[in-house]
Amino acid sequence: MAVTGWFIALLAVGVVPVIAVGADPARSFVVLIGWIVGCLVLLAIDVALAGSPRRLSLSRSLPDRVRLGEDATSEILLTNRGGRPVRALVRDGWQPTAGAPFARQRVTVPAGERRRLVQTLRPFRRGERASDHITVRSFGPFRLGARQATIASRGRLRVLPPFNARKHLPSRLARLRELDGATSVMVRGQGTEFDSLRDYVRGDDVRSIDWRATARRSELVVRTWRPERDRRVVIVVDTARTSAARIADEVRLDTAFEASLLLSALATRADDRVDFLAVDRRIRGRVTGSTGADLLAKLVDAMAEIDPELIEMDWDAVPAHVRQITSHHAFVVLITSIETPGASAGLLSVLPQLTRNHTVAVVSVTDPDVEEARNDRGDREAVYRAASAERAALDASRVAAAVRRIGADVVSGSPGDLPPALADHYLALKAAGRL
Amino acid sequence: MTDTLEEPPRNAESDVLTPRLRTQARRSVFWVVLSVFGLAVVAAVYLLSGNRSPGGPPLDPTSPAPEGAKAVVEVLRAEGVDVTGADSASAASTALDDASGASTLVVVDNEYLAPDRLSSLVAGASSVVVIDPSFQTVRELSPDVLIGGAADGEPADASCDVPAAERAERATVGNTYRIGGDATGCFPVGDGRFGVVEIPGATPVTIVGSSAVFANGTIAESGNAALALGLLGPTDSLVWYVPSLADVEADAPPTIGELTPGWVVPSLLLVLVVTIAAGIWRGRRFGPLVVEPLPVTVRAGETMEGRARLYQRSSARLRAVDALRIGTIDRIATRLDLSRHADASAVAAAAAALTGRDIADVRAILIDAEPRSDADLVGLSDSLSLLETQIHALTDPTGRQKR
Incomplete structure (x- = not known):
């Protein structure tokens, strides 16, 4: 049951006869009550004549996956199995970040016929978006009232990471080809x-x-x-606490995914084997033993559902995870953040175990705001901020120095620069035969 | 877009999440029963706890509140006096007419009493007790009695030969009256003022200045009860008249309610109904709410900002400037291609040599100067920036001197 604005208007128009009847309060009251009762009777008749939304059967068609930033077309087929036409307003219960248009859709389904509703979804967050139900409000012939029913209809749309860094891929592939067949x-x-x-x-x-x-x-x-082939590349992405930080409008984890995707795309073209792990205190995602296009599809699928968790990273378990994937020499990429010696103690304590057998790169996103704050010395507050930024940069550089001393490489950059920087680092290692 | 239906669509009835009206009614039966039961309990409690809640008009004969007069009325009833309550002058006169034999009229003076109608009432009774009359009422009753002002509320001795007052001996005195002519005054409070006045005549009228004498809360004090019963008890029937809204006379000037046209109230009611209906219209939710768990995200710069505010609040100028210096020295050392182990003095010396500035100056900027105020800090920070810019200008990226 629902009423419409027309019903309210009809009720409000009742003020005309009430005033017209005029001075006698008793007659005015009679008119008033008569009007209200009349409106209610009309409403009841209208609702009774409305086609039942319960007699609609629904079916959806929807793509399984869509890349973040692209459109998905959702179709709903409404079949009216009732005896009366259904003039309806339809709301599909998508979660807000599925990016469904706000406007409800109007449709008229004559008795025994079928109509299609098309809707364009533009999701603006990675992950699995769901719609569990469709709500139909079916209006009566006078448009005074409506019947409403919510019908369960499951829709799922997996929103994959955008892989914006793929624009860097052609130039890196060209560099890879230059390595091939060159005299050393x-x-x-x-x-x-x-x-x-x-x-x-x-x-x-x-x-x-x-x-x-x-x-x-x-x-x-x-x-x-x-260039050497069949090397192993193990990408370990830290999904714990620090990966939830938002840097320049992008969550650190998303940058990590972009960098992993670019590196994987490059490495699989170079005939290396790529394994992917997302860990915090447990393994959140894992892709092993795939190559080529299959690898990228599996990677984006695994990444789609991973969100940062507000827990501490368990670095002690990482060497064991890597050992499980390969016991041979590999290029281990740890995508995490290096900020302060205190916060990186866990990483620094397990790095020697990894560097003993593997070539290790520690990859970290840096905050361009820090660089900006460091150079802004305008007033008193800015100077204090610059001092704080300088201190933060100093801490990070101390951790980076410690990481290098242990024998791992450090790759860092702002969110936009990090994926190509990691790809370049990989190419440099490959050219040097250090993989 | 219209398709013909090839296969019979499967029955989707079970997929509808909205319950049918019938189901909803069945589900809410428990609550309906519970609320009806609750209402019944409340009604029963209300009925059992006395039909009138406290808060009726003062000296209301049916009110058990401290201000009411149920106590004295009930005692009189138990003694066989026929007590009739009246809330308007016409009801009171009807009651007086109906009463068989002698009857006493009690008039509680309040803002609804019309003094000019009092005389006809008085004529119909065999005796009259007027409680706490106002100036106008007193003037209407007898020209001999004048208002004497309020007493201090203390009980006074009777000191007169009115039988009821004599038996009471002491009673509470509220408003007082001065007397002249053949009126008798009781319970004097000094300089010719009395708490109770009896005016003889065809119908004797007794004026009692204090409603406390009759009120439930205060009737037990000193001789109040004896005075009240003595004044009200002698006759077989008693009419207790508390003037109310019913007394307002019809020929009073028209009220706002009478001046407004008849359609105003119905129109306002219609507006109310429309408002409620509009609330239902806008408030009806289009299907259930959709929940979405969102991941937490934190701005990365927060720790940096926090540390800056901490420096500033605790005025950690030296610490702040040292952080700036470490950064600058690091960058100058890199630029000048100095060893990573070069200490600050060596960097200062190299910088001074390159820029041609006084070594003491450069050392002060890079090492020695201690900022004493925020202005010093900003100045030092500017000097550091300037030094860095100079060195950048004088060298190329490989650290070699230009020229």
């Missing part, structure tokens, strides 16, 4: 693999000349190298 300009490490022999052309590094082959063929022959 570096001192040959154990990591670069022998690929083939070819004739010397000008510009090749003389150190690459294979003298034995040259002696056999009486022409200068160089060895070519290709």
Whole structure:
């Protein structure tokens, strides 16, 4: 049951006959009561004549997944199984961040027919969005009243991380191809693999000349190298307390996901195997043993549901998690935050265990606000803020120095710069054969 | 967009979450029964606790409140006196006419009493007791009696030969009256003022200046009870007249209610109904609320801001300036390609040598100066920035001197 604005207007119009009847209070009262009763009778008739929303059957069609920032089209098929047409206003009960348009949809479904409602959803938060019910308000022929019913109809839409950093992918892939088949300009490490022999052309590094082959063929022959393959990349994302911090309109965890996605896309093209772990005190997400397009699909799926938790990170368990994935040498990427020596004590205590067997990079998002505050010396408050920012930067640099002393690399950058910075670090390691 | 239906759609009735009216009624039966029961209990308690709640008019014969007069009325009834309550002059005169034999009229003076109608009432009774009459009422009753002002509320001795007063001996005195002519005064309070006055005549009228003599709360004090019973008891019937709204005469000037046209009140009622209906219209929720758990996010800069405020509030100037210095020295050392282990003095010396400034000056900026006020702090911070800018200007990114 619901009433409409027309019913209110009809009631209010009753003031005209009440005044027209005029001076006699008794007759005015009679008119008043008569009017109200008349309105109620009309309302009852209208509601009784409205098509029953209970006789509607609903079916949805909806994409399973949508990338954050893109539109999804939701369709609802309304079938009227009742004997009267249903003139209805329909509300789909999406959660607010599913980005459903606020306006309700108007539809008329004649008896025994079917109509389609199309709605564009633009979700503005990662994760799984749900709509558990659809509410239909069916108006009577006079539009005075309506019947209303809420009908269970389950809709689920998984909103995947946007992977905005994919714009950096083509340039990094080009750099990767340059590595391939190039003569090694570096001192040959154990990591670069022998690929083939070819004739010397000008510009090749003389150190690459294979003298034995040259002696056999009486022409200068160089060895070519290709980047090592089938290395393991283990990405560990910290989803605990510090990942909930919002930096430049992006939660730290989202930046971590962007960086992981870019690195994974790059590494899987370079024929390395990527494993992904999201941990705090327990494993929140895990993708292992996938390659190629399948890997990225699985990654975004796993990431979609992970939100930061306000608990302390359990670093002690991380070496065991990594050991479970691989016992061989791997490139372990720890995406976390390094802020103060106190807060990073857990990380620093387990790093030696990881650096003993693996190449480790500690990746941290830095806050561009700190840099900005450091340079703003306008007035007294700004100077104190600059001092505080300087202190924060000093703390972070002390932790970074400690991490480097243990033998891991530190990659840091603002939210926009971090994903390409991590990709560049990976390429540099690959070129150096350190993976 | 219209499709024909190929397959019969499955029955969706069980998916409807909104309960039917019938179901809703069945579910709410318990609460309806409970509230009806509660109302019944309240009504029963109300009925059992006496039909009138305290708060009727003062000296109301049915009121058990301290201000009421139920006590004396009940005692008189028990003694066989026929007590009739009246709330208007016409009711009182009807009661007097109906009474068989001698009857006493009690008049409680209040703002509704019309003094000019009192004389006709007085003529119909065999004796009259007027409680706490006002100036106008007194003038109407007898020209010999004048208002004497309020006494101090203490009981006074009877000191007169009115039988009821004599038996009472002492009684509470409220308002007092001065007398002349053949009126008799009792309970004097000095300089010719009396608490009770009896005016003889065809119908003797007794004026009692204090309502406390009859009120439930105070009737037991000193001789009040004896005085009240003595004044009211002698006749077979008693009419207790408390003037009320019913006394307001019809020919009074028209009230606002009478001046407004007849449609105003119904229109206002209609506005009220429309308002309630509009509330229902706007308040009807379009389906249940949708909940969404949102993740917590924290602004990252909060710790930095907090620390800045702490520095400022505790005026930790030296600490603040040292933080700035460490940063600046670090950057200068990097810029000048000094060893990572170079100490601050070495950096100061190198900076002074490069910029050509006095070494003592540069040392003061980088190491020695202690800010004594916030102005000093801002000044030092500016000097640090200036030094850094100079060094930046004089070197290229590799740390070599330009030129």
